[in-house]
Structures are given as structure tokens and as C-alpha cells.
Amino acid sequence: MGVPYTAAPAMTHAICIDKAVTKSVLMSHGLGTAxxxxxxxxxxxxxxxxxxxxxxxxxxxxxxxxxxxxxxxxxxxxxxxxxxxxxxxxxxxxxxxxxxIEGTEVTVGLLEAEGDVRVLPLLEIDFSGLPEGVERFYSDRVKNQGLDVYIKYHAPARLPEKMYRTVEEAAKRAFRILGLRDYARMDVRIKEDKYYILDVNSLPLLVPEYSDITKMAKAAGMSYDDLVLSIIRSARRRYGI
Ligand SMILES: Nc1ncnc2c1ncn2[C@@H]1O[C@H](COP(=O)(O)OP(=O)(O)O)[C@@H](O)[C@H]1O
Ligand SMILES: [Mg+2]
Structure with a gap:
């Protein structure tokens, strides 16, 4: 229809909607996944x-x-x-x-700007404050049914410098390989000296305050408007409008 749109093209969404296909693509390029x-x-x-x-x-x-x-x-x-x-x-x-993967969970927000990919401060999701007996991962009840008040966020994530850079580089490569555009978010876990990309979101939610990518933008000193405008600017550049 020729209508310009933000974020990835249909083929990339088709890959990312299938976690196994996404993981196979990442693995075939030597990127880490469970x-x-x-x-x-x-x-x-x-x-x-x-x-x-x-x-x-x-x-x-x-x-x-x-x-x-x-x-x-x-x-x-x-x-x-x-x-x-x-x-x-x-x-x-x-x-x-x-x-x-029993380890540290971080989520990685990526923004395309001037054709380059920029990684926002990595956001660590710290499950250690959850009540006894509750699973230490983003289950449905932890994320969406009230238990999220016990989660602590750290931006930038508390990772050793070298691993921090490794995760940034891996996420950037994954962004390019999968054909993501404008913005995206990936969930990664780190155990010992390895990282595992577990989930790639080709069209992440942009709910103010709630969505992880808005938290990462804030940590980078960007307002909600800055974030949205950055996404639109990247798309406009692609379309030459
Ligand atoms: N292999 C794994 N090891 C450890 N935790 C995992 C693994 N896969 C998923 N999780 C946990 O489950 C959450 C949701 O899984 P994810 O694959 O991101 O699905 P969704 O598409 O629903 O976000 C992750 O944020 C993480 O906390
Ligand atoms: Mg996820």
C-alpha cells in the first residue's frame, strides 16, 4: 500500500514471532542462545x-x-x-x-539512529526481592499480576565491564542479522562467562513508565517524547520523508 511505518519489515516480524526460528538464525551466526x-x-x-x-x-x-x-x-x-x-x-x-539459565537477566533496548545502532543502558531485572516461594523469572504472575512491585531494576546493569560490552555487541549484531529497524528489545540471561539471547521483540510495547524500553531511555537521559521521536526520525530517514 506504500504506507510508511516504523519498526521492522514483515519478514523480520515473521521470524521473531517464532522463538525457535529466531534462535536458529542467531545460532547460525554464532550468537549465544539456550x-x-x-x-x-x-x-x-x-x-x-x-x-x-x-x-x-x-x-x-x-x-x-x-x-x-x-x-x-x-x-x-x-x-x-x-x-x-x-x-x-x-x-x-x-x-x-x-x-x-540460572543467572542474571538483562533486557537490551536498541535504537537505530542515522543508520547506526545504539544500545541503551542495559536494564537488569533483579528478582531477588520477590517473596519466598515465588519463581525468580518473568512468569505471567510476576510480570503482569501485581508481583512486579517486588522487582528491582538496575540501569546500567551490574555486569562485569567485559560482559557488558559483549552483550551490547551481540545485541547489535542480532539487530542487523534479523533485519530489525528503528527500535527493538531483547531479553538476555548471563551465566558465568556466557550470554544467552532468549527473546527478541521486533515491536516492543511503548507504554510510558511500564515498558522496559521506556525505563532504558530514561536511564539514557531521554524523555518519552525523545524516544518516540527517535523511532520516527529513523523511519523517516529510511523513507526519505
Ligand atoms: N531459558 C531461560 N532461562 C531462564 N529464564 C528464562 C528462559 N526463558 C525465559 N525465561 C524467563 O521467562 C521470561 C519470559 O520469557 P521470554 O522468552 O522472554 O517470553 P516472552 O516472549 O513472553 O517475553 C524471561 O524474561 C525470563 O525471565
Ligand atoms: Mg521476553
């Missing part, structure tokens, strides 16, 4: 898989922590089968099974 396999509805969980427990079981195509609950993290074959069955029954889509 080891995984997919179980489609009607298929059986392979009993001889080579992944190491604990594993996390997520819907292949959702976002906003949908389908993520305490029981998503499993430590044996029986609970793995139950978690996969639950995804098939509730979402009618494939279940992504991947190694659970």
Missing part, C-alpha cells in the same frame, strides 16, 4: 533428549510472559511432559523446551 527443541501438538516429548535440566517450557509464539508459570520450569521427564501437554492444550501451538 539449547532447545520444539514439541508440536500431536508429537511426543523425546525421552532421549540431550538437554540438561532444569528446563523451561514456553509457548512458541506468545509474548508478555503468556503461558509462563512456576510449573514451566521442570526438573524431570514427567514434569516436562506435563508442561508440554499444558502448552498444547492451552495454546494449541508448539512448546519450546530450552535449558533454564
Amino acid at each position: 539449547r532447545f527443541f520444539v514439541v508440536h501438538p500431536g508429537e511426543r516429548v523425546p525421552e532421549d533428549h540431550s538437554l540438561d535440566y532444569p528446563l523451561i517450557v514456553k509457548p512458541l509464539h506468545e509474548g508478555s510472559s503468556k503461558g509462563l508459570r512456576k510449573e514451566s520450569v521442570v526438573k524431570n521427564l514427567e514434569s516436562l511432559k506435563n508442561a508440554v501437554k499444558w502448552i498444547h492444550e492451552n495454546f494449541k501451538e508448539g512448546a519450546l523446551v530450552e535449558e533454564f
Whole structure:
């Protein structure tokens, strides 16, 4: 239709809406992501898989922590089968099974400016203040049902300098490889000396205060308007308007 729009082109959204395809693209370029396999509805969980427990079981195509609950993290074959069955029954889509990375979680906001990719201050999501017994990851209830008040954010993330730079560089490369544009956000976990890109958002929400990318922009000294204008400026430059 020729209508200019912000953010990635359709092909990139098509890749990013499928967590397994995204991970395969990243892996084929040597970028870090957790080891995984997919179980489609009607298929059986392979009993001889080579992944190491604990594993996390997520819907292949959702976002906003949908389908993520305490029981998503499993430590044996029986609970793995139950978690996969639950995804098939509730979402009618494939279940992504991947190694659970027990480590620091950061989210990475990227802005395209003048054709260059700029990384906003990395935002660390600190789950340590959650009440006893609550899962230490962004499950649906932690993110969306009130428990987020216990989460502490640190921008910039408290990572060793070298790892901080490694994550920035990896996210920039992923941005280019996936064909992202204008802005994007990625969830990354760091364990020991490795980083794992777990989720790429090709069209992140821009809710003032609530959305992580608005928190990162603020840490970079940008107002909400600055953030939105930066996205629009990048798109206008592409279209020459
Ligand atoms: N492999 C993993 N290891 C550890 N935590 C994970 C893993 N995958 C997901 N999580 C946790 O679940 C949250 C949501 O998963 P994510 O893949 O980002 O899905 P969504 O698209 O719903 O945001 C992450 O922010 C993280 O806290
Ligand atoms: Mg995510």
C-alpha cells in the first residue's frame, strides 16, 4: 500500500514471532542462545533428549510472559511432559523446551539512529526481592499480576565491564542479522562467562513508565517524547520523508 511505518519489515516480524526460528538464525551466526527443541501438538516429548535440566517450557509464539508459570520450569521427564501437554492444550501451538539459565537477566533496548545502532543502558531485572516461594523469572504472575512491585531494576546493569560490552555487541549484531529497524528489545540471561539471547521483540510495547524500553531511555537521559521521536526520525530517514 506504500504506507510508511516504523519498526521492522514483515519478514523480520515473521521470524521473531517464532522463538525457535529466531534462535536458529542467531545460532547460525554464532550468537549465544539456550539449547532447545520444539514439541508440536500431536508429537511426543523425546525421552532421549540431550538437554540438561532444569528446563523451561514456553509457548512458541506468545509474548508478555503468556503461558509462563512456576510449573514451566521442570526438573524431570514427567514434569516436562506435563508442561508440554499444558502448552498444547492451552495454546494449541508448539512448546519450546530450552535449558533454564540460572543467572542474571538483562533486557537490551536498541535504537537505530542515522543508520547506526545504539544500545541503551542495559536494564537488569533483579528478582531477588520477590517473596519466598515465588519463581525468580518473568512468569505471567510476576510480570503482569501485581508481583512486579517486588522487582528491582538496575540501569546500567551490574555486569562485569567485559560482559557488558559483549552483550551490547551481540545485541547489535542480532539487530542487523534479523533485519530489525528503528527500535527493538531483547531479553538476555548471563551465566558465568556466557550470554544467552532468549527473546527478541521486533515491536516492543511503548507504554510510558511500564515498558522496559521506556525505563532504558530514561536511564539514557531521554524523555518519552525523545524516544518516540527517535523511532520516527529513523523511519523517516529510511523513507526519505
Ligand atoms: N531459558 C531461560 N532461562 C531462564 N529464564 C528464562 C528462559 N526463558 C525465559 N525465561 C524467563 O521467562 C521470561 C519470559 O520469557 P521470554 O522468552 O522472554 O517470553 P516472552 O516472549 O513472553 O517475553 C524471561 O524474561 C525470563 O525471565
Ligand atoms: Mg521476553
